[in-house]
Structure formats: C-alpha cells, structure tokens
Amino acid sequence: EVQLVESGGVLVQPGRSLRLSCAASGFTFDDYAMHWVRQAPGKGLEWVSGISWNSGTIPYADSVKGRFTISRDNAKNSLYLQMNSLRAEDTALYFCAKEALAGNWAIDYWGQGTLVTVSS
Amino acid sequence: QSVLTQPPSVSGAPGQRVTISCTGSSSSIGTGYDVHWYQQLPGRAPKLLIYGTTNRPSGVPDRFSGSRSGTSASLAITGLQAEDEADYYCQSYDSSLSGVVFGGGTKLTVL
Numbered sequence: 001e002v003q004l005v006e007s008g009g010v011l012v013q014p015g016r017s018l019r020l021s022c023a024a025s026g027f028t029f030d031d032y033a034m035h036w037v038r039q040a041p042g043k044g045l046e047w048v049s050g051i052s053w054n055s056g057t058i059p060y061a062d063s064v065k066g067r068f069t070i071s072r073d074n075a076k077n078s079l080y081l082q083m084n085s086l087r088a089e090d091t092a093l094y095f096c097a098k099e100a101l102a103g104n105w106a107i108d109y110w111g112q113g114t115l116v117t118v119s120s
Numbered sequence: 121q122s123v124l125t126q127p128p129s130v131s132g133a134p135g136q137r138v139t140i141s142c143t144g145s146s147s148s149i150g151t152g153y154d155v156h157w158y159q160q161l162p163g164r165a166p167k168l169l170i171y172g173t174t175n176r177p178s179g180v181p182d183r184f185s186g187s188r189s190g191t192s193a194s195l196a197i198t199g200l201q202a203e204d205e206a207d208y209y210c211q212s213y214d215s216s217l218s219g220v221v222f223g224g225g226t227k228l229t230v231l
C-alpha cells in the first residue's frame with residue numbers, strides 16, 4: 001500500500017524558514033517523480049514544485065521560485081521542501097504527492113498534508 | 121487567478137448528467153498537454169479521477185468521463201449520486217510557465 005506521510009508543518013513567523021519532509025513507502029520511490037501541492041484554507045489546489053526521479057528536472061511555481069527548494073533522498077525514500085523567507089500567503093496545507101506516470105504530471109497518490117501557518 | 125478556468129459551482133439532481141469545463145490556453149491544453157481531473161471530498165486529500173484527458177484509474181466508476189476540444193477540457197458525470205458532492209479540479213501543464221497548473225476548482229452540489 002502506497003503511503004505518503006508529511007511532517008514539519010508548524011506556526012512560524014514571517015521571514016523565517018521551515019523544512020517539510022515526506023516519508024514514502026509502498027512503492028519503488030526512485031522510479032517516480034514527486035511533487036508538493038498546497039491548499040490555502042478554503043481555497044483551491046496550487047502546485048508548488050516537482051522533482052524528477054533523479055533530481056534532474058526541478059520546476060517551481062513562480063510564487064515560490066527563489067524561496068523554496070525541493071529535494072529528495074532516494075536512499076531514505078524521502079522528499080523535502082525547504083521554505084525560506086516565508087510570507088503570510090504561504091499559509092496552507094502542504095501535500096506530498098506521487099506522479100503516476102513519468103512526464104504526464106498526473107498525481108495518483110497524495111499524503112494527508114501538513115499545515116504551515118505563517119503569522120506573527 | 122488560476123491559469124485554468126473552471127466554473128465556481130455546478131449542480132444537478134440525482135440521476136442527472138453534469139459537465140464541468142476547464143478552459144486553458146494555447147500554451148497549456150491547446151498544446152496537447154494531458155488534462156487530469158481530481159475529486160476532493162471535504163477534509164480529504166484529492167483523488168485522481170481522470171488522467172491523460174480520458175482515462176479512468178482502476179476503481180473509478182465509468183459514470184465519470186473526460187474529453188478535450190481545442191483549448192478546453194470537460195469532465196462529465198452521469199447518473200449523479202449524492203456521494204458525488206465534492207470539489208473537482210482540472211490539472212495540466214503550461215509551457216509558458218514551465219510548470220503544472222490547476223484550475224480554481226468547481227463545487228458540485230447534488231440537489
């Protein structure tokens with residue numbers, strides 16, 4: 001059974017940094033691209049970033065480019081999101097997500113999310 | 121404002137057919153990039169409903185179907201059931217943004 005378990009979400013002040021983690025199990029982690037998708041309270045889904053199986057392709061949404069860094073450790077079956085210079089508008093539930101097929105961007109498994117609140 | 125445009129809400133009575141549109145541009149759906157659809161029940165993570173514009177993952181009823189025409193895509197739900205009441209999102213890729221894009225979401229109400 002595929003499982004994606006996010007952690008690291010907390011209440012943090014504007015301008016500070018935070019690192020999210022996602023522990024993956026139930027599939028061959030290094031065969032698949034992974035993504036972070038966020039959802040602000042009461043709002044829609046927003047794609048944040050993705051990373052190919054070998055970390056060779058790493059796109060970002062314009063809203064986080066230059067502030068967030070996605071990475072993965074295939075030996076540890078883990079995905080990460082380093083979030084710097086956090087803003088109030090980064091407040092959201094952050095989902096770790098597995099890509100279904102290489103290059104088609106569909107997401108077939110989602111974690112339950114970890115909540116990041118940016119507030120003073 | 122989302123790159124892919126969806127109606128904020130749609131509704132239908134049990135047993136009826138509803139469609140949800142997803143309008144993109146020449147740099148997204150119009151280029152031929154795959155369109156995917158997700159269903160999100162309240163308080164739950166999204167669930168993949170349609171991938172590759174027209175394909176259903178195992179376990180998704182054939183009441184759900186997807187299509188594309190030009191720069192738009194649609195999700196059709198036939199034989200509407202109370203359990204279909206949820207938020208629905210389309211997703212594709214946009215070459216001008218070099219990234220994945222979602223629609224703003226559509227809330228389906230079963231009357």
